Amino acid sequence: MAVTKIWAVTDSVNRVLSYAANPDKTIYSDICKALHYASDERKTVIGEEKAMYVTGVNCTAETAFAEMKAVQERFDKTVGNVAYHAYQSFKTGEVTPQLAHKLGVELAKRMWGDQYQVLVATHFNTGTYHNHLVINSVNMWNGKKFNCNEGAYWKLRSISDELCKENGLTVIKNPKGKTPRKLYFAEKNDEPTRYNLMREAIDKALTMSTNLKTFTYVTKQLGYVIDLNPYHKYATIRSVNSKKATRLYRLGEGYDRDAIYDRMRDLLKNNSQEAYRLYYEFTEKKSFGVTIQKAHFVKGNLKTAKKITGLKALYFRYLYLLGVLPKNKKHKPLSPEMREACRWLDRHTAQVQLICDNHLTDIFSVEAFIKNADSEIKLISGYRKMLYRDIDSCHNPDEKAKLVAKRDDCTKALAQLRKDGKTAARIIEDNPKIKENILIEENMRSRYFGFNKSRKRGYER
Structure with a gap:
């Protein structure tokens, strides 16, 4: 099984050649050092056989940089994409270093033939054998630049898969693509x-x-x-x-x-x-269609107790369904959506803290809070700029120390205001998803426990 990728190099062929031939990336200690900009030839003796792990295709490994540079200068194409860097990585334990390098060289020959100069180097620094291929972007015969489009990538992957099949290696049938x-x-x-x-x-x-x-x-x-x-x-x-x-x-x-x-x-x-x-x-546990009623004793009078409404009620209900509340009796949510939402507990906890500290009752009050925070940020930023000017022009050490302390206080205040502003913006952003998740979870609980109470909840006006 081999994974492939290719991307453009715009800064320096020398840098990428040096990386590809870096002796620290290999597993052997014997090193034949060449010029600093060229490929380092890696040789070791395995029994009576010599194995080479840096190879030049249509160029010499030791002088790859000089040869590629000469081709670019001959056709006056030394700017833009000066090279392309590709890799071919194999499944751990599936190939030997000799086979990995052989497949890399064969991939370069089938993909670029005798038209482009390629350096192939086999590494082991990540724990798996993988090949780095450095390709000169300029054709060595007609000066045309290699067109590295989507079709070129698919061709590279197709050739790599063919080589894996020919050598009895596994092939990825359904690639997942890049995971964030x-x-x-x-x-x-x-x-x-x-x-x-x-x-x-x-x-x-x-x-x-x-x-x-x-x-x-x-x-x-x-x-x-x-x-x-x-x-x-x-x-x-x-x-x-x-x-x-x-x-x-x-x-x-x-x-x-x-x-x-x-x-x-x-x-x-x-x-x-x-x-x-x-x-x-x-x-x-699903065969019972009734719930067990429990008696609870509380202090005070429920008739005169103030009812929790608005965003606070919405988040308390949400945290209860997530299994966070009550603290002494935790439970797991039933729906996949709510179980996935447990990843964002820190985010929701910060939102609840902001709602309670600033008495935010609905989305309109959150929007007003964001506007006030933005205006405070502008005022404090202007004041801090003035402090910076005063610090630069002040020559009295005691006065300068006081100005620096004021500036630091402004910086802390700005950091907190910006943090609160982001949290408030996330409250608005998360509000529809929270309501949707609550509805999903309550439907799941109704199916799971076998009862369905139609209760109207006014979380927000």
Whole structure:
């Protein structure tokens, strides 16, 4: 399995060549150093065989920079995209360094032939073998620049896949594409992201499902609709509250249609009794159509107590459904949307704090708060500019120290005002989603506990 990518280099061919041939990126200690701008040749002896891990295609590795520069100067094309940098990364443990480098050189030959100069270097600094390919952007015969468009990328990936097939390596059938950095680390840290919650629901359902009917029923009770129809091209999963489906292969290995059927067959064969027991416990708690009423004793008079309304009531209800309130009796939300919203508890906590501290009752008061904050920021910013001028012109150390202290106080006040302004803007931004999530969660609770009380709540005027 190989992952490929290519991008333009606009600053310096020398820099990218030096990076590609950096001896610190390899796993061997023996180094044959060449010129600082050229490729470093990496050689080591494995038995009686010599292995080279930096190779030039249509150029010499030791003088790659000089040769590429000469071609660019000959055709007067030394500006713009001076080179292209591509990489080819392999699955951990699937290739040897010799095979990885061989595939990289073959990829360069098939992709660019005898038209462009390419340096191929094999690295191991990330824990996986991967090739860096540095391509001169100028054709060495006619001076035409390489057209690195979307078609070129697809051709690069296609050739790489062909090489993997020819050498018995796995090929990615359904590439996921680039995962946003924030989402990547959230999933890596097992935060309740959309995909993590889907995996969790499938895993839980597969602990008690020995057939498709049971599996689809359990996943629906957990808030998801699974489509494993063999006549459909892709198996999908979606929330019961959403029409947008996600293809199962995007969840990773072990979650596609074939893997789910294999896991159900293994459970039926090896541990069917435990699956029946877990399924009985799961369905038993839903068989009661009534709720248990509890008596609570409170201080004061409920008739004269002030009713909580507006944004405060909205957020208190939201935090209760999220399982944050009450503190001594936490519970997990039922709907996938609310479980995913648990990722943003710090954000919602800051919003509640701002609402309570500034007595914000509705969206109009939040908008007024933002306007007041902006006007205060302008006033304090103007005052701080004046302090900066006074500090520059002041020669008395004591007076200067006082001015610096005032400036620092202004900076702290501005930081707090800007922070509060962002929090207030997020209240307006999150308001429709919070109302939608509350409605979804209450519908889920009604189905889950078997009762449906129509209650009208006025969170906001």
